[in-house]
Amino acid sequence: MTHGQPDSVDIGRADEAASGPQQPEASVYQEQKVSWLELFFDLIFVVAFDQLAKRLGQSPDTVSLLNFGLLFVAVWWAWAGNATFAARYGNESRTYRWGTLAQLVSLGMIALTLRGDLTDTGPAFALAYGANRVIQTALYVAVARRGQDVAAFAGRMALAFGAAAALWLVSAAFPGGSAAQIGLWCAALLLDVLAPVVTRNHSRHALPHEGHLPERVGLLQIIALGAIVTEIVGGSRQQELNANNLIPALAAIVTAVALWRLYFDQARSLPLLGARVDRQVEAMLAWLYGHLPFTLAVVVLGVGLGHGLSAAGTAESAADQRLVGASLALALLTLAFLRWNSLRVTGRFFADRSLPALLLGVGLAVGLLFIDLDTQGTHLAVAALTTLLALTSATDPVTRRLGRLEETVLQRLEAGDQPESVADALDQPPAARTDGTSP
Incomplete structure (x- = not known):
């Protein structure tokens, strides 16, 4: 067992990510399994969801629902950032492993601040989430340095995530739960969420x-x-x-x-x-x-x-x-x-x-x-x-x-x-299944 990865598992695309841009046009397909580190990362969200659920259950009124929705989007996007990065560039590189370990620490701090009232925990949440965004930015900066084709997408994502990280960190200076702080959070999340959509035409080397x-x-x-x-x-x-x-x-x-x-x-x-x-x-x-x-x-x-x-x-x-x-x-x-x-x-x-x-x-x-x-x-x-x-x-x-x-x-x-297309495979019968079927 090496680097938090199960034995005898063929990790696909890790070499591709290390050597240069991926080529979606190629027909070579390699398996990429979820690693032990990713499983550990995902388990942090058991705590995060539980904290959010307890927060909502204490007072399920309109204001609580709105705050719950905002915090949930932030937590979900922190997960999505790690998951999509691993799926795009591989989960075996040293950069990804160290970056994920750093994100685990930031997510632990985020989970600690989820249940408290925003007037008390707002600045701490903003700092913890801003740190998570800084780490995500660093991961894309590291990828963008691999070549011009890769940088077309990764560089733009790094800029968007970096700007969002700055907004999160600046918001920590405002009173917890204030309109100014919540407004900065919404702007940062909007920038984060829209970045993959705006840069989608540059993502063919990072599917x-x-x-x-x-x-x-x-x-x-x-x-x-x-x-x-x-x-x-x-x-x-x-x-x-x-x-x-x-x-x-x-x-x-x-x-x-x-x-x-x-x-x-x-x-x-x-x-x-x-x-x-x-x-x-x-x-x-x-x-x-x-x-x-x-x-x-x-x-x-x-x-x-x-x-x-x-x-x-x-x-x-x-x-x-x-x-x-x-x-x-x-x-x-x-x-x-x-x-x-x-x-x-x-x-x-x-x-x-x-x-x-x-x-x-x-x-x-x-x-x-x-x-x-x-x-x-x-x-x-x-x-x-x-x-x-x-x-x-x-x-x-x-x-x-x-x-x-x-x-x-x-x-x-x-x-x-x-x-040539998904429709092209419609008329071809699949081979007999050798693995387990869905229940």
Whole structure:
């Protein structure tokens, strides 16, 4: 075992990153697995999500929701910066490893400041996050020095991240939670988030690895879904263990499992494959950015379900029901968007039944905002809805066809036969699967 990496794992693109710009036109495909260091990095977000969930659960009013959303976007983007860098330039280089270790320290400090009131922790959060952005900037500066082609994208990203880091550090001088400080945070995040979009035409030498990035993104969704179970257990501690409380808790766990199935039934690598073979960079960015509202919605859903259990039978249960309905609607809407995005990558029309089912589910989830149910009724309704949608997606022939298409393109890349487009691989049957299949 070397450098925090599992034994006998072929790390792809590390040599390419070290020797010069990647060539998307080449048909050579190499595997790139998630390293132990990346797994450790992602586990920090278990703490971050828990801190954010506790912050929201203490006072789920409008101001708290807005502050939660702002802090969540910042935390998610700190994760996305590391994940996309590793997927673009490899996860084995010494630069990446030392940079990630430094980011781990900054994220630990960020997590410490998430739960407190911004009037007290605002400056500390700004300094910790500014340090994280400085590290991210340094990583892109190091890459930009490798050559002119690489610098076209990495150099621009370094400029954007550096400017954002300066805004974060300057904001630490303002009173915590003040309008000036929050305004600087919003400007810095906007600069960060828009940088990959503005520079997308220069990213052909830095396309994320088609297997590595979906794996990292999937791991983060597992962490977010696990946060639902944490909130359920925490909420159940406030009540006696009887049927009236165990039934809604069981329904909430079923909801988490159904959402897991809904997400992982999708062809998650297809938009990245479209960027590689069809230059559909916009579809790839839409796929990545679409995970921000989904992850946020899952964490908020966990807060609503857990808080509903602890507040069962009280006046607060109505507010928890609205929180559950709104977050579930956002999660299902995002899943519908991700489904549509994968479908459009194929360039073909499919008689898909999962997409309209998800959109119908959004409408039913919104309906929870306008009907009066107790905690048990809310949890049972949500569990029934998500389970029906998961079964619809799992049995949809289009779901299986998209999965087979994704496998076909990946197999052709591994064989050194890159298709001219994703649609070009539609008519080629995939080889027999030798690895484990999805449940």
